Amino acid sequence: MRRRGYPISTKLQALGMLETMSDYKVSVALDVPRRTLRNWMSHKHEILAYEGNLKNIKLEPGGRYEVFPEPPGLIEFINHVRDNKRALTTTHLILWIKASQRKWLNNYLATKKQSTSYDSLFRLRFCHRHGFSHQRPAKNKVKQADLAEAQSDFAAEFHREYIAYGKECVYNVDETGIYYGMPPRYIWAVRGGSSKFSSGEKHSLRMTAVLTVRADGNKLPILFIMKGVPPGHHYAVQQRAWMDTRVWATYLRDVLDEASEEPSVVLLDNFESHVSGESYNIMYEDPTCVRCHRRRRRCVNPLTLG
Known part of the structure; x- marks a missing residue:
């Protein structure tokens, strides 16, 4: 049997109702098990602090775990280069990784075939997952x-x-x-x-x-x-x-x-x-x-x- 999921909006609504109603009445009104309501109450602060899409079910996105060890550092480098209107290619990203995360890079390449190791690195799609896209360069008239x-x-x-x-x-x-x-x-x-x-x-x-x-x-x-x-x-x-x-x-x-x-x-x-x-x-x-x-x-x- 597939486990039922609830959007963040429902969780916020339930937490608001629990301020003035018992968990039994909230359970009947929203058709949510009381055990689930108690679990939401235990994560109340995380749910109330959520600022994303209220249609999402999880507070944190699912999917595979990030392979790269320092995403914030690479993202900061990308934003710094683009804020200065400099051209940025995959080669620049590889050079940054070699300078900042050489140990991780060597360990990663060691797990791949020598002939295709860098191809695997290019397919990690780091930029796509963090809000960057491949675009045709255009000249900038004003900084x-x-x-x-x-x-x-x-x-x-x-x-x-x-x-x-x-x-x-x-x-x-x-x-x-x-x-x-x-x-x-x-x-x-x-x-x-x-x-x-x-x-x-x-x-x-x-x-x-x-x-x-x-x-x-x-x-x-x-x-x-x-x-x-x-x-x-x-x-x-x-x-x-x-x-x-x-x-x-x-x-x-x-x-x-x-x-x-x-x-x-x-x-x-x-x-x-x-x-x-x-x-x-x-x-x-x-x-x-x-x-x-x-x-x-x-x-x-x-x-x-x-």
Whole structure:
């Protein structure tokens, strides 16, 4: 007979009920054996301190035990290299292991065939298990430290200038393109002829979502910009499925104006349609007067702003 498992959420619920109810009543209410409840009570502090997915059954993940003797050290090395925007390959990891864990490495390789010993080491999938992935390298224009400093300075400036506005009056707006059908990388064309194709085909399978969240955590309905609509959100049609002055005016009148009931602040970037004269006219013709605060273009996405 297979042993029954209970998610962490059920364990937390049971511990809360045991504060005011007997284990017998809790057992009947949750259909959990009293012996299991007593076991949960003996591990009460560990369960209450759990911060992971409440759907999990175990406090600690299962699976095979870690073979490598010092995971935190290698993880710290990986993060240090990447924080400095340096290229990191498997060869760099092996060199670190040779320098820091040579005894373990020699013992591990001694248990493998000499011709395939390093192949076994490569298949340990250490990086995959600890949240790292194999990616194509890309050039970085600005250092991460500079971006973090710019974000911190901007956050301080913004909160200082608009401290009088409550959280229910500060809106954060940004657009994100959704590509669900990219153009092919290679096409057939007449030798010596042009390989260009129409801009309409280039953007035929793209739509844009305009996301707005208030500082108090409430989210406005999403404005979807597409070529083309199910109820519940707002939609706009644009030739290239992108934001322009006309669509931005639609957003201000149909989405933002419906949500703002008093003078408010809108946090957005300096995209052309956002800072146009028409945009300012629409904002200031409303008695509730929604003020715009332009952010630096090189800052990180404002939806992540602390």
